[in-house]
Amino acid sequence: MGGLGKTTLAQLVYNDERVKNHFDARIWVCVSDDFDVKRLTKAIIESMGGTANDLTELDPMQSRLREMLSRRKSFLIVLDDVWNEDQDKWDMVKSSLTCGNEGSAILVTTRIEKVASIMGTFPAHHLKGLSEDDCWALFKQRAFGDGSREVENTNLEAIGKEIVKKCGGVPLAAKALGSLMRFTHTQNEWLFVRESEIWDLPEDEENTILPALRLSYNHLPSHLRQCFAYCSIFPKDLRMEKEQLVHLWMANGFIPSKGKMELEDIGNEIFNELL
Template sequence: MGGLGKTTLAQLIYNEPEIQKHFQLLLWVCVSDTFDVNSLAKSIVEASPNKNDDTDKPPLERLKKLVSGQRFLLVLDDVWNREVYKWERLKVCLQHGGMGSAMLTTTRDKQVAEIMGACRAYNLNILEDCFVKEIIEARAFSSEKEKPVELSKMVDEIISRCSGCPLAATALGSVLHTKTSIEECKAISSRSNICTLETGILPILKLSYNDLPSHMKQCFAFCAVFPKDYKIDVDKLIRLWIANGFIPEHKEDSLETIGKRIFIELASRSFFLDIKESKDFRGYYSMRYYPRTTCKIHDLMHDVTISVMEKECVAGTKESNQNEWLLDNTRHLFLSCRNIEGILNHSMEKRPHAIQTLLCNNVVWSSLHHLSKYSSMHALQICVRTEIFLLKPKYLHHLRYH
């Protein structure tokens, strides 16, 4: 079952100081549904601070050069691929690593571990009820206040609905935390679907989504535009919410302030995780570092956004499947593949798209055509050659590509 803590356990191992001292090179890549050998090799190389600049060479060759002679730890998170020949192509490169190198994989599929030839597989068991209760209560009740007896009994009743899944317990506890009366808590308890191996935990996660106010639903569902395990820039995300009109106006507070409150509220309900502060270098001329906050979304919470938005939000990461993901009802588009301009020019010629958000994670080297079909756009991020342009909605009618 998803949500048992496979990725969390892998993170604890990966971040353990003794582990980090042992390996010369640490690499973490989220694989998820798509397993393309060249794309995965490129992702592994890009995950390294020592990545080489041989971008004109094949990804597998770059990977081989990166790991050669290095004692590395490679974590491949959330793997589904069962195609043996793809693993063999990847392993040929990885075998050039130094003595003592290791690969750690998380997967929900036992056969994946067998195909990979894992020397040992660790199966995570479901949590005992006492630990599930501990998670729910820690999320639901303030530590300073004494828990009403009736609420404690209610927690006992809903423990079984989580089926030992910590993510389900966290989601239910976060929902209960927002309730102020016994009646509201009872309503949640009666609505929470049972979490089983057959249904997974999506029903409970969807319950936590359905409990949100309408404007917060819009804000979170929009995150379906990002690929799984994508490191989201929080300030940029809030600007995208504003550009698309998801944030309600308030006479006393700015939209940016309200957007930050929405993000904090969603994070407190466990919709966002891995929230980190860092310094980001921007600009070759200013030579300055700026504070930057990033976050991620659990892959199962990402599944919730996909179930809500379907093909309205699309993250296109491969050129080969563009006909599958770029449909007439696509409104918000994230592209991180090569030949972005070719894909867009072909698509805009063939389909009557009404694109509202376009995020390009790769360089656009030539002109975009059919500019009139971008007239409904609310937000755009595009990298032209070496400069990144973030255009505000009111300037989009002046848009030109060079």
């Protein structure tokens, strides 16, 4: 499921000093649900410092990629967040990656067992949820910060631990809820989150959002919700420019005025708060 930390674990491996020293080249590509072979091949070339803007057909792109990889002693390629279950498409990608020297590796993160079996030459590593203690530690770090607030609100700890049980060991849920509770100051607000009906919504095609994330979204002030929801106009995994986004919020009238502050400064505050 989402939020267990697949990408986070892959990043820890990718950035480990031993891994950096072992491979001659490291390439990270976010694949997502758009498994276009040409786009993926071009992204790998560009991640290695090359360019493919002058090429429009797949064959010359793959030839360039094979040439670049063959110059490396060994490489690590991470294909993050793969959804494609089409064996033929994967074989087309794989054909240009098999030129690496012995010791080269490809690491794939995916939610789908079938994808892992199509791509895998080793058994898949299945992530499990956090233990209740670890989940609480993560929630507590977000909710109480340096701990000074916890001393003043020891009566919230019991409620917090009950909220954490509802996270099901998912670190993303624990982090999101911990961040939410950091800005709630009364016992009633904590009880409201614990008792929310959102936890009981059935998961189906129309409702696949983790309840903890839906709760966090619902608790945002209305202008923050509007600014956050607006970001959905951007394609998944697109690198957004802060200044451009703030200007778009301003142009759409999403940023409320605040005394003599410039709208752009308020927009920066909103951006940082959402971040």
